[in-house]
Amino acid sequence: MSLTRRDFARKSAITGAGVALAGSVGALATAPNALASTETEGAEHSADGHGVGYGPLISDPNGILALPAGFKYRIITYSGKTKLESGEFTPSNHDGTSTFDGPRGATLLVNNHELKGPRANWKYPVPLTEGLVYDPAASGGCTVVEVRRDHVAEWVGIAGTSTNCAGGNTPWGTWLTCEETEDKAGQNGMTKDHGYVFEVDPEDRRANRGPKPVKALGRYAHEAVVVDPKRGHLYLTEDAATPNGLLYRWTPPEGFRHGRGKLRTLADDAGVLQAFKCFDSGGQFVDDLSRATKIGTVYGVDWVDVPDRDAKTTSVRKQFAAGQVTRARKLEGMWWGDGGAYIVSSYAREESPVQHDGAVWFYDPKRRTLTLKVLIGVNPDPSVEGNFDGPDNITVSPYGGLVIAEDGEGLQHLFGATDSGRTYPIARNELNLGTEAEPEYSEFTGVTFSPDGSTLFANIQEPGIMLAITGPWKRQKRG
Numbered sequence: 208m209s210l211t212r213r214d215f216a217r218k219s220a221i222t223g224a225g226v227a228l229a230g231s232v233g234a235l236a237t238a239p240n241a242l243a244s245t246e247t248e249g250a251e252h253s254a255d256g257h258g259v260g261y262g263p264l265i266s267d268p269n270g271i272l273a274l275p276a277g278f279k280y281r282i283i284t285y286s287g288k289t290k291l292e293s294g295e296f297t298p299s300n301h302d303g304t305s306t307f308d309g310p311r312g313a314t315l316l317v318n319n320h321e322l323k324g325p326r327a328n329w330k331y332p333v334p335l336t337e338g339l340v341y342d343p344a345a346s347g348g349c350t351v352v353e354v355r356r357d358h359v360a361e362w363v364g365i366a367g368t369s370t371n372c373a374g375g376n377t378p379w380g381t382w383l384t385c386e387e388t389e390d391k392a393g394q395n396g397m398t399k400d401h402g403y404v405f406e407v408d409p410e411d412r413r414a415n416r417g418p419k420p421v422k423a424l425g426r427y428a429h430e431a432v433v434v435d436p437k438r439g440h441l442y443l444t445e446d447a448a449t450p451n452g453l454l455y456r457w458t459p460p461e462g463f464r465h466g467r468g469k470l471r472t473l474a475d476d477a478g479v480l481q482a483f484k485c486f487d488s489g490g491q492f493v494d495d496l497s498r499a500t501k502i503g504t505v506y507g508v509d510w511v512d513v514p515d516r517d518a519k520t521t522s523v524r525k526q527f528a529a530g531q532v533t534r535a536r537k538l539e540g541m542w543w544g545d546g547g548a549y550i551v552s553s554y555a556r557e558e559s560p561v562q563h564d565g566a567v568w569f570y571d572p573k574r575r576t577l578t579l580k581v582l583i584g585v586n587p588d589p590s591v592e593g594n595f596d597g598p599d600n601i602t603v604s605p606y607g608g609l610v611i612a613e614d615g616e617g618l619q620h621l622f623g624a625t626d627s628g629r630t631y632p633i634a635r636n637e638l639n640l641g642t643e644a645e646p647e648y649s650e651f652t653g654v655t656f657s658p659d660g661s662t663l664f665a666n667i668q669e670p671g672i673m674l675a676i677t678g679p680w681k682r683q684k685r686g
Contacts, residue, residue, distance in 0.1 A: 259683060260623065260631025264592075271672070273635040278678030280634075283359055283664070284318070284352060286331050286671030291350065292362045298322065298350060299331040301666035301673055303373035303431070303540075303600065304653030305382055307409045314354045314657050315409040316664060317364055317382035318673060319371035321652075322346040325396035331671070333366045338416040340367035342399040347371045349384050351409050352673065364407040365418050369397065372446070373431035373540055373600065374404075379467050382407045383421075385429035387446055389522055402426040402518070404443070406470050414468055422475035424457050425516040427523045433543035435572055439465055442548045442570065444538035445524060448558055451495065451534035453482040453524050454550060454570075456510055475517065481510035482523075485533040485577060496535035496577075497555040497563060504579040506533075508570065535559075540600040540612075547571045549580070553597050553614060564596035564615065581609070581624070589617025595630060600652050605660035607683040612665060614650035621651050621665055625683050634676060636667055 261275035272280050282289075286299035302319040309315035326332045326346040333348030349364040349371060365384065372387035389402045403420030424432070430446040439459045445452030458479045459465070485493040485506040493499075493506055514526045524534075537553035552566040567581035586596035597615025604610045608625045610633065621634040634651075641647030649669035656663055663676040 259625055259629040264632050264635050267637050270637050272674060273637050278676060281675045283354060283673040283675050284361055292360055293334060295334040296331050297361060298333045299329060299671035301668055301671040302371060302652045304655055304664060304666060305376040306655050306657050306664060307380055308658050309353055316352040317407050317409050318350050318352055319374055319384055320347050321370055321372050323370040323388060334363055335366050336363040339363055339365055339418060341418040342367040342397060344396050344398045345369040349407050364415055365405055368405060369401045375432040375541060377434050378436040379465060381467060382409060383432045385432060387428045387430055389428055404429055404432060408467060419471045421470045421473065422517060423473045423477040425455065425480050425513060425523055426518045430539050431541040433541045433548050438572060444541055444550060446538055447524055450524060451536045451558060452538045453532055453534060454538060456481050480513045480516045482513060482532045484509045484511050492530060493533050495560050496533060496552055497559040497561040499579045500561060502579055502582055506577045508575045508577050542602055544603050551598050551601050553599050565598040589615055592618060595620060595622050600654045602654050605656060606680050610654055612651035612654040619648045619650055621654060638667060640669060
């Protein structure tokens with residue numbers, strides 16, 4: 208029986224079960240459905256077409272991407288090699304990405320470039336295209352990529368922003384790019400305040416002129432954002448530490464209707480920005496999400512108003528005293544699906560009550576509950592093939608289950624997971640940025656399927672490569 212997106216959510220909601228991924232034998236042994244690494248290894252070698260995954264990865268003679276037999280990749284953009292329509296080189300440090308239906312059968316992608324600080328710090332910053340610049344001192348931004356079978360074009364969507372990490376697409380067909388920084392004017396060479404969300408339209412270049420931050424969504428180290436198409440809320444993650452970051456909800460003002468370009472018309476204080484506060488089944492306050500060690504853990508959620516969303520004197524997350532809000536380390540990727548928001552906590556270390564190597568939660572806005580779906584044990588040796596750690600960007604596969612981009616230590620993978628906990632590799636980054644003695648591999652980012660589900664797009668963040676992966680995709684059995 209195949210696993211659809213709706214089946215995945217329904218099973219989790221009814222049974223409390225989720226995907227349990229283990230980084231080592233015995234890790235998280237108390238979690239229902241937790242797996243030992245031997246099961247994960249077994250999933251990797253399922254090459255007969257009847258098991259989980261697509262079989263073992265085959266090393267790439269070109270040293271870019273290892274894939275299972277029958278799969279192939281195409282380089283779409285490559286920083287310092289491919290060029291924009293304007294003649295400048297593709298900017299570096301690819302990050303969050305989403306796909307959209309383009310004209311005449313094309314696929315459009317909006318691609319973040321996570322470049323922080325002054326432009327002089329980077330060989331390939333986002334070009335300062337006239338009319339599309341927020342802060343001329345900043346190096347980051349987004350490019351729009353049009354992909355056809357025999358042609359690729361790329362142009363600037365927004366420039367002069369900083370540390371464009373993740374983001375999220377909208378139901379009305381635009382991209383919300385998020386700045387993962389709190390730099391203010393005068394810091395790190397910036398001439399304007401940063402730490403905002405901007406809207407980028409992949410189809411209408413004129414709509415992107417005169418970039419304006421959506422200040423109503425707050426100024427902090429933004430990571431990702433999703434939109435509740437029914438209620439109009441936006442949910443936003445914060446990747447920050449000392450103290451750990453927060454999950455936010457923005458409620459639009461009464462009478463506001465979403466649509467292309469509508470967010471930039473909002474007043475800076477429009478709507479209500481709130482941070483989450485969780486309670487366990489006994490009604491006890493939960494200070495940090497890492498305290499959950501069992502798949503299926505369900506927390507109730509309240510929302511607490513943010514005092515100063517623009518963080519004029521104090522970072523937003525620091526405006527709350529102990530006991531007021533719930534925190535989590537490395538709140539990263541999100542996507543909206545199955546009536547709620549899937550939320551990644553990439554890892555937890557000494558700064559958190561309990562250590563882990565990754566978790567995925569599901570927020571149900573109707574029930575106002577947060578349920579733990581994925582929990583990854585601490586990876587004892589990230590240099591060994593077969594272990595996974597550090598989920599970051601994440602998406603639901605049209606072929607069942609999840610596809611996760613790894614941002615951990617050592618080897619870096621794209622890997623899949625079924626609802627029963629079986630994991631399998633899809634790709635491995637083989638572009639060694641270090642030495643033979645001390646190899647170093649950049650993280651994967653921007654994992655997303657084409658609108659028709661035929662192509663999996665993903666980025667190698669450094670130096671900045673966008674890849675299109677095709678092959679004999681199949682519905683994944685539950686294992």
